[in-house]
Amino acid sequence: MKYKSLFLFVLFLGLSVNANAQNDELSSVLKAFKITLGADGNEVATEVTEIKPGDIIEYRLTYQNETDGSLTQITPVLPIPLEMFYLDNSASP
Template structure:
C-alpha cells in the first residue's frame, strides 16, 4: 500500500522564534466515516483515496494588532483540493492559485481556450487543479487572537 508521509509537508510550516509577534503551525488530520459519522483524527501519513484536512493556526503574541497577513496553504503534489472545503471564522479575501503561487485569483477561476475549430470559449478551471490557497484577513489579527484556516485535499 502506498502511503504519503505528511510530516514532510511540515517543512512549509513556520514556527517563529520565541520573541516573534506571530507564531504559526500546520496540523494534519485524516478524515474518515465511521458508523455514518465523520471522524477526524491527527495523522502524519495518508494513502491514496484518503481525505486529509489541513489546519493552519496563527497566534498573535504581540501587544498590538498585526495587519498585512497573507495566509497561504499548499496543495501538495499527489493531492487534489476538495471544492468548497476552505473555511475560517474571520472575514477574509480568499483566492486560489493554479500556477504554484505565481498568481492568485478569486473563484471561479476561468480560462479562455481555443477549440480545434478556432472558436474560443471560457471554461472553469476545476478545483482539483489548484496548487495553493490564500486568505487575507480583513481585520488583521488582534493581540492574543488565534486564527485557524482549514481546507481538505484528497490523496491521489
C-alpha cells in the same frame, strides 16, 4: 515515498509560515487530520502523520499573535502538495 513527502511538506510549511512573519510576531502550527465517517454517519477527524492513497486529509493551520498589539495585513498561504487534490468548496474559515 508519499508518507515522507507529507512529513517534509508539513515541516517545510511550518518553517515557511514563520519565515513570513516579522520578528516572530506571528507563530503558527500546522496539523493534518484524516477525515472518515463514524458509525453515526458524522465526520471524524483524526490527527495523522502518515496517509495512504485515497485518504481525505484536512489541514488545520492555527496562527497566534505573539505581540501585545494588533497585527494587520496577514495573508495565510497553505499550498497543496503536488500529489494531492483540492476538493472544490471544501475550505472554510
